[in-house]
Amino acid sequence: MKQYFNVIFCLAIALTKRFFRDKVAMFFTLLFPLIFLVVFGSLFGKQSGARFNVAIIDQSQSAFTRKFTADLKKSSFIKEKAVSALDDAKQKMSRGEIDTILLLPPEFSQLNANHQPTGQAVVFYNPGSAQTGQTFASIIDGILGGVNETITGQKPLFSVEQRSSGKAGLSAFDYIFSGMLGFALLSLGFFGLTNSLPSMKKQGILRRLRSTPIRTSQFILGNALNYLIIGLTAITIMFIVGLTVYKFNMQGNYPSFIALVIIGTLLMFGFGLAIAGWAKNENQAAPLANLAAFPMMFLSGTFFPRFLMPSWLQKIAGLLPLSPIIDSFRFVLTEGKTLFDLGPQLLIIGVWMVVIYVVSFRVFRWE
Numbered sequence: 001m002k003q004y005f006n007v008i009f010c011l012a013i014a015l016t017k018r019f020f021r022d023k024v025a026m027f028f029t030l031l032f033p034l035i036f037l038v039v040f041g042s043l044f045g046k047q048s049g050a051r052f053n054v055a056i057i058d059q060s061q062s063a064f065t066r067k068f069t070a071d072l073k074k075s076s077f078i079k080e081k082a083v084s085a086l087d088d089a090k091q092k093m094s095r096g097e098i099d100t101i102l103l104l105p106p107e108f109s110q111l112n113a114n115h116q117p118t119g120q121a122v123v124f125y126n127p128g129s130a131q132t133g134q135t136f137a138s139i140i141d142g143i144l145g146g147v148n149e150t151i152t153g154q155k156p157l158f159s160v161e162q163r164s165s166g167k168a169g170l171s172a173f174d175y176i177f178s179g180m181l182g183f184a185l186l187s188l189g190f191f192g193l194t195n196s197l198p199s200m201k202k203q204g205i206l207r208r209l210r211s212t213p214i215r216t217s218q219f220i221l222g223n224a225l226n227y228l229i230i231g232l233t234a235i236t237i238m239f240i241v242g243l244t245v246y247k248f249n250m251q252g253n254y255p256s257f258i259a260l261v262i263i264g265t266l267l268m269f270g271f272g273l274a275i276a277g278w279a280k281n282e283n284q285a286a287p288l289a290n291l292a293a294f295p296m297m298f299l300s301g302t303f304f305p306r307f308l309m310p311s312w313l314q315k316i317a318g319l320l321p322l323s324p325i326i327d328s329f330r331f332v333l334t335e336g337k338t339l340f341d342l343g344p345q346l347l348i349i350g351v352w353m354v355v356i357y358v359v360s361f362r363v364f365r366w367e
Contacts, residue, residue: 007214011222016229019196029192030234033184037238040176040303041246052136053098055081055089064109064117072102077139093126100125100133102140174249174334177242179302182264182326184234186302188227189268190275190293194285197223197276201366210366220277220364224269231265232258252332256339260332264325267349270356271321277364296322321352 020026056072058065073080081098083089089101101124108119121140125133200206209219242248271292279285299306299313300322306314317323324345331337331345339346 004218007218008222008225011214011219012225012229015223015226019226019230022196029188029230030237033180033187033234034238034241036183037177037180037241038245040180041173041242051077051079052100052132053079053081054136055083055092055098055101056104057083057086057089057101058104059106060104060108060119062109062117065104068109069104072143090124093124096126100136102136173246175305175330176303177246177248178326178329178333181235181238181261181329182300182322183297183302184238185231185261185264185268185325186293186296186322188231188234188265189270189272190289191272192230193223193227193269193272194276194279194289195282197273198279198282198285202281206366216361216364216366220273220360223273224266227269227272228262228265231269232261235261248333251334251336253336253338256332256337257329259339260325260328263346263349263353264328267321267325267353267356270353270360274356274360274363277360280365296320299323301326319348321349321356324348 019029056069058069072078081089081092083092083098086101086103089098092098093101103122103124105119105122108121109117110119112118121144123133123137123140125136197206239248243250272289275288275292276285279288296302299309299317300320301317302322306317306323309317328342328345328349331342
């Protein structure tokens with residue numbers, strides 16, 4: 001028994017060294033998912049809230065408007081865009097360079113009979129993105145309402161109280177991050193093994209290994225251990241980038257997360273093994289890998305949430321092997337759940353694990 005496992009460990013070490021010497025394999029397994037993480041992280045990175053590109057035109061130039069605009073520019077939701085005049089601002093808004101225009105006309109802040117500043121600000125918006133202008137107008141209206149209350153000392157008759165639900169929702173990056181981790185495991189299992197194993201067959205490496213006392217089970221387990229090491233390495237790199245660069249807020253516990261990485265890696269490895277073990281060469285393996293991987297890539301919630309799909313498609317997509325892995329990542333990473341809370345997901349993963357490894361051992365061929 002000891003010799004049986006020694007062979008597995010030695011084979012895993014040899015295959016791991018071979019992997020890290022293969023620059024192409026390292027790129028598609030380690031760097032390719034990381035590139036996706038950087039791209040999507042840059043697009044959907046955490047933001048402090050709504051932020052508008054605004055052109056502020058102060059035609060009043062009174063002491064009140066100068067202070068008002070100066071305070072407004074300090075706000076986190078404002079990013080001022082310099083313009084020369086109203087027509088220039090409208091032109092830039094038509095090109096999408098700015099979201100909206102805030103105009104303070106000449107009569108803005110003129111004193112009324114009670115010697116109090118009054119006036120009406122004008123918010124211009126693009127008809128193609130009316131919601132943006134309306135949102136910004138509501139914010140400015142709220143700010144001016146607060147100024148009015150400060151000056152007059154009169155509170156409005158009706159108001160709205162905001163209360164936190166006590167539980168933060170997922171940000172765009174939080175959602176994408178779990179999907180990117182699943183994509184890394186998918187790339188590792190499908191595109192890593194389906195390239196390397198048929199190549200080893202073509203070069204006659206497996207034929208020579210078959211002439212040794214190595215059993216099929218030892219070879220498969222050795223490969224599984226090899227890809228487990230690579231998978232943990234890839235996920236660790238992505239996780240460090242997520243924590244340090246994009247300030248991902250880890251809600252769960254690390255033991256549950258590590259266990260999920262191991263389970264997910266072994267499941268995706270099983271699919272890659274079934275395809276690569278059956279295929280005679282890369283020409284057979286590549287189309288089968290794409291045929292199996294692409295539905296999971298686009299239907300399992302890797303790049304966008306499944307709840308956007310029709311209900312019938314959500315049910316089907318939820319049964320794909322990658323779906324429970326990504327869902328489990330999200331539950332652990334963003335909701336603080338543990339493995340004991342993931343019964344339905346682990347059940348689907350367990351069923352797929354049994355099925356795919358039975359198929360893998362049956363269809364595997366050395367050459």
